[in-house]
Each structure stands twice: as C-alpha cells, then as structure tokens.
Amino acid sequence: MARERRASPCCCCCCCDRHRHPALGLRLPGMMQNLYPSQEDLFYEEEILRNPYSLKLWWRYIKARSDAPAKKRHVLYERAVRALPGSYKLWHAYLKEKVDGVRGLSLEHPSYEVLNNTFERALVTMHKMPRLWIMYLQTLTQQKVLTRTRRTFDRALCALAVTQHDRIWEIYLKFVSQDGVPIETSLRVYRRFLKYDPTHVEDFIEFLQSSELWQEAAERLAKVLNDENFFSRKGKTRHELWLSLCQLLTTHTKEVSGLQVDAIIRGGIRRFTNEVGRLWTSLADYYIRCGLFEKARDVFEEGVASVVTVRDFSIVFDAYSQFEESILAAKMEQSSLENDDGQVVEEEEAELDPHRPTTFEEWIKKPFWLNEENDVDLRLARLENLMDRRPELVSSVRLRQNPHDVHEWHKRVKLFAGNPTKQVLTYTEAVRTVDAMKSVGKPHTLWVAFAKLYESHADVVNARVIFEKAVMVNYKAVDDLASVWCEWAEMELRHKNFKGALDLMQRATAEPSAAVKRKVAEIGEEPVQLKLHKSLKLWSFYVDLEESLGTLDSTRKIYERMFDLKIMTPQIVLNYAALLEEHKFFEDAFKVYERGVQVFKYPHVRLIWSMYLDKFVGRYGGKKLERARDLFEQALKEVPEADARPLYLQYAKLEEEHGLARHALAVYERATKAVPDNEKLGIYDIYIARATVFFGLPRTRQIYEHAIEAGLPDKDVKTMCIKYAELERSLGEIDRARAIYVHASQSADPRSDTEFWSKWNEFEVQHGNEDTFREMLRIKRSVSASYSQMHFILPEYLMQQGTGKVSMEEAVDALAGAGVSRDDGMAALERQMASSASEGMRSLGFVSAGVHSQGEPEAGLERGRANANDEEIGLEDDEEEEEGAGVDVAEKFVPDSVFGNLAKVRNEEDQNSKRDSAEAEPLGAKERFKRQKTVA
Structure with a gap:
C-alpha cells in the first residue's frame, strides 16, 4: 500500500x-x-544525457517529435537552445514555429509578447543574423507597435554590417510608408536612407508627392535635374523628369515657393526641343494659376511664334484658344450677374452707342478701351482674331522648319490675298531668306511672282527693278536663270516694248568677256551667269522672238550662232530649214539639212532625214535623180532596223515615180532583208503587189518562193504559203497549189494552226477528189502524231519556252538528239493506220473514182469493200464524220485551155483511175502520192 x-x-x-x-x-x-519526455523519449534522453551539446542529437530528437503538441515541442526547443544558445538552425526553426503559432490571433493576445521575448532572447546571441532580425521586424510591423518597431529597426541597423543594411532598409521603408506612421518619422527615415543610398531619390520624391509635400518634392526634383551624373533607376529620361517638375510647379503654384519657375521651364524649353509644346503650356498654366492672365497670354503668343513643329503648335494653340474661351465665358457670366443687379445690358449699350467697336483692330485703336469694365466685346474680338490668324501661324511654323521651302512661301502669299502690302512684305522676306542652293523647289518663281505682283498693280518700273535683282542671283541651274530672262522679256512684250525685249535677249545671250572668266577662275566658283549664253531655252525663245519681230538676216545669224555653240536640236534644224524654204532659199535649206544629219545620229536624225528626203524629192522630182539616190543611199547606210521601213518605202516610191520599175523592186528586195522580222511580211505584201502591177502574176512566183525559203520567219511562212496557194489556184494550177499546202503542212500543228487546215480543207472540197482528200487527212494525222510524239519526247527546256510551242525544225532536232528519227515515227503511224483499214470506210460525198450502180448502192458498197486494197490507209469513222460528214462536192466543167498541158495528163489520170476501179485493184497511198508528186 x-x-x-x-x-x-x-x-x-x-x-x-x-x-x-x-x-x-x-x-x-x-x-x-505530460509536457516532458515520456517513456518513448528515453532513448533520445539517454543520448542527450551522454552528449548534451550535440546539435545533431537535438535536431534528431526535435524531428522525431514533429507530431507532438506545440507546448511540448516548445519545451524541447527551450532545452535545446539553452544547451546550444549559438545554434542558428535551432533558433530559426524555433522562432519560425512560434511565428506560425501566433498567426491568426488578435494583436492583443499575450502570445505576441511571449514571441517578442523569445526573439529578444535569440538576438542576444544571434544579433549578427539578418534573417532573424527580418523575421522579428516583420512580426513587429504586423503588430502595429510603432515606437518599438522603429527602435528595433535602428538596433538592427546598428547590429548588422553595412553590406546587409539593404535587406533591412527594404522593409523599413515599407514600414514607414504604412498608414498611421507620422509624416515626420517617415521623412527622417527616408532622409537617413538617402544618406545610405542616394540613388533611390525617386522613391523619396514619389513619397513626398503622395504625402502632398510639394515644396520638398520640387526641391528634390530640381536638385536631381541639376545633377548631370544622375541616373534614373526607373528608366525615366531627363525629359520626363522635366515634365514632372513643370507639372508639379504649375499644378501646385501656391504650395511651392523659392524656385524660379519661369527660368526652370524656359531652361527645359531650350534643352528639350523635341517636345516643347507641353512646356510652353505648362509655363502659361503657371501664370494662369498665379492670376497673371496677360502674362499667360504673352507666353502663349511667344509659344506659337517659336515652336517649329505642327504638333507642338497644335498643343499650344489649343491651350491658347481654350484659355481665351474660358476667360470670355467667365466674363460673360460675370456680366450676366451684374445685369441681374440692375445694370444696363450689353445689347442696350450697343444700341445707345452706335460707334462702339466690334473688331479687334477697332478695339486696339480705341483710346479708352482699357478703362472699360465690361470688355466682353474686346475679348470676343480677340478670340476671333486668334482663330483668323491660325493659317498664318501654321505657315510660320512650317517656314521655321524649312525657311527655304519655295512652295510654302507661295502658299503664305496666297493667305494675304487682297492685302498687297502684306504680300509685298512676304515676298521681300522670302527672297531675302531663301538660299538658292538650299531651296526646295524653284527659287526663281519667287522673283517672277514678286515682279508680276507689281505688274498687276501697273507698277512696271518696280517690276523691272525686281527682275534686275533676280538675274543677279546665283541659282542652282542655268534653266532657272534663263526662265527669269524669258519672263522679263514676256513682260516687255505684254507692254508693247518689243525693242526692249530684243535688247534683253541680246544682253542675256552675250558671251562673258575674257576678263570676267579670268576673275571667276581665280575665285574658283563659277556662277550660272557665265553659262547662260549656252542655254537652249534662252536661245529658243530668242530665235522665236527674232523670227517674229526681226528680219531674215538677223534670224539667220541667230541660227548660225546656235550652230556654232552646238546647242541645236533636230526640231530647231527643221525650223531653220522651214524658215529658209518659206523665203525660197531652197538650197540653203538643203545645206541646213546636210549640217543636221552630220551633227545628229539615229534615232534623233530620223526626222531630219525624212523631212530632207521628202522636201528634196518634192522640189526636184526626177530632175536630180542621181543626187536623190545618193541621199537615200547615205540615209540607208547607218539606219537601224527599227527605222528602215519608212526610208525604203520612200526610196521605192521615188524609183516608181521617177526611176525604173526594176530598181523599185530591187529596193523592195533590199527592204525585205533590212527590216525587223515582225515587219517583213508587210514588206513582202507590198513587194508582191508592186511586182504584180509592173510584171504580172508570174513574176510573183519567184518572190513567193524566196519568201518561203529564206525570207520570212517560221511564224509567217504558213501565211505566205496560203497566199501563194491562192495565187496558184487563181491561175488554175491546182496541183502546184496542193504541193504548196503539203510543203507548209509540215510546220502547221493541227491543234493550233486551225486556219491553215481549214483553208486546205476548203481547197480540197472545191478542187480535189476522194483520193486527194484522203491524202490530206493522212498528212494531217501524220503531222499531228509527230507533234504529239514530240510533246512527250521533247526536252523539258523546249517545253518551257513561251507557251510550249516549238517549230518543226526545232522539234526534229530535239527528236534526233533524243535518239528518235522522224522516219521511225512515220512508219509506226502508217502501220497503225494500216491495221484499221479492214474496218472499212464511209463515203464522203465525192464522186468516186469507180463506177457504182445507182440502183444498188449497198451492192456497190459491198463490192468496193471486197475489192479494197490491203495497202490503202483506212479512215476511222469518227474522224471521217468530223472532217467530211455532210459534205457534198459537185464537179464543175472547166475549159481545157485553162489547164494547158496539164489537161491531157489529168485525162490520162482519170482513165487510169476508172481502169483501176474496174479491175478492183486501186493504187496504194504511197504510189498515188508519187504520181501526184510527178505530175506536180
């Protein structure tokens, strides 16, 4: 017990x-x-008793009791830190667990005090550990204990090394920026921090602005802008800082004192020229807030008169107009309040005083306007005047951007239409400002327009003075100076001063003296005045003027002078020759043409040769034929292909009218070789037509053959063959025409050249028979097969040329290069056609070579099929229907005299055909082709 x-x-x-x-x-x-070790902890307790200063044993013991109650773990931590007070790992884990334990509790809970005491005990030995200080300071910040927190921050800064202060200052600044912290405390903390790191002055300025401490914020910002070595940690430019300072000064004018606002803003305007519009409006806004409205108006006027971009002008002008409108609205509101008190209304005053000014200029001239209290009319007139001045102000801005812009000066003059005084002043300023070497546009147009302004007001004397000054300006181009002289002469002509105009042109075209040239050579810079005597524009005007007002001799002297200076053009040569022809100096005109063709080359000489030859032939005709021929030969000697056709036709026309027909044909023949390929067909048509007229149709056969063999390009050969065949058909040479079609068919692709095959089809329908029609179809299939075979065998580079079409010669060459001969292709085609001959043929409506019974068409057809030749090429039903279905050809009697000797041969051929039909042994296709070739 x-x-x-x-x-x-x-x-x-x-x-x-x-x-x-x-x-x-x-x-x-x-x-x-229950808070102390239990029976399960005996193992850890015994080890700790044996080695109480082992961090590893204590840490193992703490981790093993991670699921124990918080109080028991805290007791264990207390024992551990008592044994090892210098262990950062134990203290950090202990404090972190205690901080987590008070999370969510009221700030007045006693646990917070226990936590603070634990931190204080930890910092006795861990005062060099910034992480523990940060945990402690964050905890105190959450507790809203201002004094204790501030003092703890100071203790931390004193305990830690300077290199670790930035970690403390980060949370220190957050603490003083909280609500409830006195402003004075925050200011002192920020000032201390700037001593540690001055680069964070922008944060201090933002804090001052958020705390509405405008005076110190402005001073700090001005100090930053005065520091040339300042670098913004937030990436702000100096321009942005200037705008911030200006906005601060103008927005809080009454709160900021001691700073020269006007000087600060004007310094920013001088330094930052890319966006001065906002700075000007800021300066004006500063004076507006100070109540100095007239000073603000002066600032606005200075701003719109000094900005150099339209964007800045728009900013300043819009602010200016809004200021005037707000002043006017406030004045009108004040006037309405005074009217309610019994004063006289504005309308009644206007009725009583009819001499009351209504415009801004009248208000300025009125001597007593400053003494009037009700100046609504003045302010309204001032606003209207501002709006009316906007185009002029915009023009001034653009001219400040580029004072050498000629077009902008012309636009500015148009703004003062109806005000000659301002126009004269504008032109005077323009000609003084614009530098001819830097100008954009034609600077001489300013002088010309200036002189015309005086001329339009009947002041010719001053206009001459302006022109006299204009011709002394050193322009960039000689043409500009020549234009001034021409305008001056035209003005004299408008005022009937013809002699004065001629004198001006003579003065302008005079060559500078040798002394002047030496003087300019010494200077090293040659003005345009020394080059004026070679101006083509000036000489052209001079010669036109002399031709209209002077004599023939004086005009010829000018033309000769132009030849000497080598400033002639083909048109001037033609004009000179036309002038001499007009006065009956034909030989002199021809000499001018001769000089022209010696000076110029093709293509410029083409017009001179054409006019020269035309005039010479028209003048002499056949009288000087040899000389004319020499001229034509000289003209054709160096003529290029593109310009050869008209000269050859003109030459041939000369031979036709005044020479020999054979010479004319010889010229046509030369033309067929000299003109480009695209014009050869037309030349051949003319050649054939003229040969027909001179020597008859038989002479044209030689021309046709020459054109087909070597004269025309491949694309025009088929056209010439068709014409040649038509000629032979018209002469009754049917076989010759058929042979021509056969020759041309080798280069006519049935898929593309449908016109050729339709012409041949019509020819065979009219003049052929069943055999010739079959032969045409056989040739068509053969050509089509050859082109189809070439389509698959041709090299890729040929198929990609143009539209993929190649000539027969190119195709044959390509097949030969590929190892396929043309004979092999034709043989294969004939074997294919022969295999289908047994299927029979359908009648195409021709008169058969054999005799068939009228009453037994079917028997005759069967007999024809039974007696068919095995070597004859059979026609497919679908192709026969496509080529000859429904075609009925009737023979018509033609006299034998038309055919000549061929009639006898034709009769023999018909007899042979009938005999072959009777014997049921028709000739094969090859033998029939040989017979036709022999007859042809």
Missing part, C-alpha cells in the same frame, strides 16, 4: 521525491508531467 501511495500522483506537493521525473531528476507539478 505504501508503494502504491508512493506511485500515485500528488497534486498538492511539487517538491516531494515521489513526483521527481525518472529521467531528468526534476520535480514536476502533476499537470505539467
């Missing part, structure tokens, strides 16, 4: 031996026994 009483817990006595802990030897109260 005594042993049981000794083992039973006792709550009233905590110092008896019965309540001593078996492992630690401590006397424990009964309610605290």
